[in-house]
Amino acid sequence: MKRSIIKMAMLTAVVSIALIGCNNSPKEKEEDLKDAKEEVVDARADLATSRLDSISDFNKYKESIEKKLIENEKVIANLKSNNTSNDKSTQALYVKQLDKLELKNAELKSKIENYKQGPEQKWELFQVDFNKEIDDLGKSISNMAERNMKK
Numbered sequence: 001m002k003r004s005i006i007k008m009a010m011l012t013a014v015v016s017i018a019l020i021g022c023n024n025s026p027k028e029k030e031e032d033l034k035d036a037k038e039e040v041v042d043a044r045a046d047l048a049t050s051r052l053d054s055i056s057d058f059n060k061y062k063e064s065i066e067k068k069l070i071e072n073e074k075v076i077a078n079l080k081s082n083n084t085s086n087d088k089s090t091q092a093l094y095v096k097q098l099d100k101l102e103l104k105n106a107e108l109k110s111k112i113e114n115y116k117q118g119p120e121q122k123w124e125l126f127q128v129d130f131n132k133e134i135d136d137l138g139k140s141i142s143n144m145a146e147r148n149m150k151k
Contacts, residue, residue: 072138108137
């Protein structure tokens with residue numbers, strides 16, 4: 001009999017602790033819901049801000065690239081007009097190389113104008129590749145200018 005009383009007392013204590021530990025208070029649930037809604041609002045605001053920042057960064061980058069491409073066009077046109085080679089085959093080869101550079105410049109211009117923004121990782125990859133391409137083009141134009149100066 002003592003054992004059954006002890007078991008009942010223990011069972012009652014365990015059930016009481018479990019009921020006290022499980023707080024099903026509607027007020028606390030409302031507060032949790034309110035906190036969660038505030039977090040969602042904050043997250044949406046952060047997302048909107050980051051989108052605006054990335055659009056702004058893209059537009060700044062695009063403007064700087066377009067300036068470089070316009071400068072490249074001017075340099076190529078200047079090199080074409082200053083071609084003073086006497087040898088016709090050399091002159092034709094030089095003009096052909098300048099035409100290739102002009103085409104590459106136009107391709108890069110089209111590529112930056114038609115770029116659709118996507119995930120940030122994709123943008124970073126695009127930016128790295130594009131910077132490499134524009135640097136290579138700039139080096140090629142510089143090399144052509146140096147060759148023209150040597151003539």
